[in-house]
Amino acid sequence: MNPFVYNAPAMRVVFGAGSVAELAKEVDRLGAKRALLLATPGRTAMVKSVADPLGIRVAGVFDRVVMHTPLQLAEEARRLAASVQADCCVVVGGGSTIGFGKAIALTSALPLLAVPTTYSGSEMTTIWGISEGGAKKTGRDPKVLPKTVIYDPALTLDLPPHVSAASGMNAMAHCVEALYAHDGNPIVSMMAEEGIRALACALPRVMENPKDIDARSDALYGAWLAGCTISTTSIALHHKLCHVLGGSFNLPHAETHSIVLPHAVRYNESAAEAMRRIERALGKRDAAAAIYDLEKKLRLPLRLADIGMKEQDLERAARIAADAPYPNPRKVEYAPVLELLRHAYEGVRP
Ligand SMILES: NC(=O)c1ccc[n+]([C@@H]2O[C@H](COP(=O)([O-])OP(=O)(O)OC[C@H]3O[C@@H](n4cnc5c(N)ncnc54)[C@H](O)[C@@H]3O)[C@@H](O)[C@H]2O)c1
Numbered sequence: 001m002n003p004f005v006y007n008a009p010a011m012r013v014v015f016g017a018g019s020v021a022e023l024a025k026e027v028d029r030l031g032a033k034r035a036l037l038l039a040t041p042g043r044t045a046m047v048k049s050v051a052d053p054l055g056i057r058v059a060g061v062f063d064r065v066v067m068h069t070p071l072q073l074a075e076e077a078r079r080l081a082a083s084v085q086a087d088c089c090v091v092v093g094g095g096s097t098i099g100f101g102k103a104i105a106l107t108s109a110l111p112l113l114a115v116p117t118t119y120s121g122s123e124m125t126t127i128w129g130i131s132e133g134g135a136k137k138t139g140r141d142p143k144v145l146p147k148t149v150i151y152d153p154a155l156t157l158d159l160p161p162h163v164s165a166a167s168g169m170n171a172m173a174h175c176v177e178a179l180y181a182h183d184g185n186p187i188v189s190m191m192a193e194e195g196i197r198a199l200a201c202a203l204p205r206v207m208e209n210p211k212d213i214d215a216r217s218d219a220l221y222g223a224w225l226a227g228c229t230i231s232t233t234s235i236a237l238h239h240k241l242c243h244v245l246g247g248s249f250n251l252p253h254a255e256t257h258s259i260v261l262p263h264a265v266r267y268n269e270s271a272a273e274a275m276r277r278i279e280r281a282l283g284k285r286d287a288a289a290a291i292y293d294l295e296k297k298l299r300l301p302l303r304l305a306d307i308g309m310k311e312q313d314l315e316r317a318a319r320i321a322a323d324a325p326y327p328n329p330r331k332v333e334y335a336p337v338l339e340l341l342r343h344a345y346e347g348v349r350p
Contacts (some may be wrong), residue, residue: 025244032088093118124227136247198222238264303347
């Protein structure tokens with residue numbers, strides 16, 4: 001076995017259907033008395049009802065969260081946190097909402113309590129991202145890692161099936177890249193393989209019956225594992241490409257991950273041990289093709305052309321991705337990356 005470093009960040013996880021009832025108790029555990037609630041506009045009523053037991057401990061609500069954390073709006077959320085003298089942020093929602101909580105924590109060190117309602121896995125990572133001027137800047141900082149995470153699958157029952165599937169494949173992408181990360185380790189690989197298995201088994205059941213609480217629990221468990229995997233390992237070509245496509249071309253995050261993933265796996269197929277683990281988790285032979293087939297079964301979009309990518313932007317995207325050097329199992333070069341993007345644009349089976 002190769003030598004490795006395993007860093008397990010300290011955090012508390014409360015998991016199970018109905019566990020959001022513990023919210024007030026968990027806020028107390030943080031010693032907080034003035035919580036700022038964060039939500040997307042469509043989810044405000046749900047978030048307020050979840051936070052109802054907090055009573056006067058709700059110091060304010062910021063419900064204008066949008067995707068990709070634009071700096072200007074993040075600044076507004078930061079100002080609100082300061083003006084209401086919040087001593088913690090309670091974020092109830094998907095990766096976008098958690099992203100706003102992280103933006104606040106980054107500059108204020110306020111503790112975050114996250115109640116994730118999608119499968120993005122952001123709640124498990126120290127990764128923050130803020131977009132400005134058409135580009136998304138990301139970094140890692142332990143300050144943005146939630147102190148407590150409440151996983152309540154009951155809150156995910158209304159997550160529309162297509163959003164669930166795309167978000168679940170975003171989580172699977174975390175697991176896949178952790179398996180070939182240059183700084184991976186056997187513990188993370190174990191979690192990644194189990195995460196892929198749990199997600200692949202749960203997502204078709206979620207599509208079939210979105211109210212199936214067991215399927216929702218399994219999917220959320222997979223998403224948790226997925227978040228754990230990228231929390232301690234480096235991302236590679238797949239995530240970098242998705243950041244370029246999301247940050248510079250404004251493509252939707254989860255669908256972009258889902259479409260690019262099988263092609264990124266094909267690009268990196270020389271990472272034999274990772275491929276073996278993905279295939280074992282999926283119970284199939286060819287990792288890239290198996291992921292593509294799963295996405296087809298989940299009725300996810302398979303072409304970047306269908307989610308807003310313009311053909312004339314493919315070369316610029318490949319150039320941006322190839323110009324920033326980062327570790328990846330196979331060297332990141334312009335021509336093969338452009339070919340990968342063309343395949344993802346056209347949606348061909350890898
Ligand atoms: N920092 C990290 O480690 C990390 C990891 C993954 C994703 N992200 C970021 O997360 C963002 C994407 O997150 P996402 O894919 O979770 O999407 P999202 O948070 O944008 O949510 C998608 C939509 O689903 C709605 N929604 C959320 N939960 C719901 C529920 N239970 N029922 C019904 N509707 C619900 C939201 O209101 C929103 O309209 C991106 O900005 C991405 O960069 C960050």
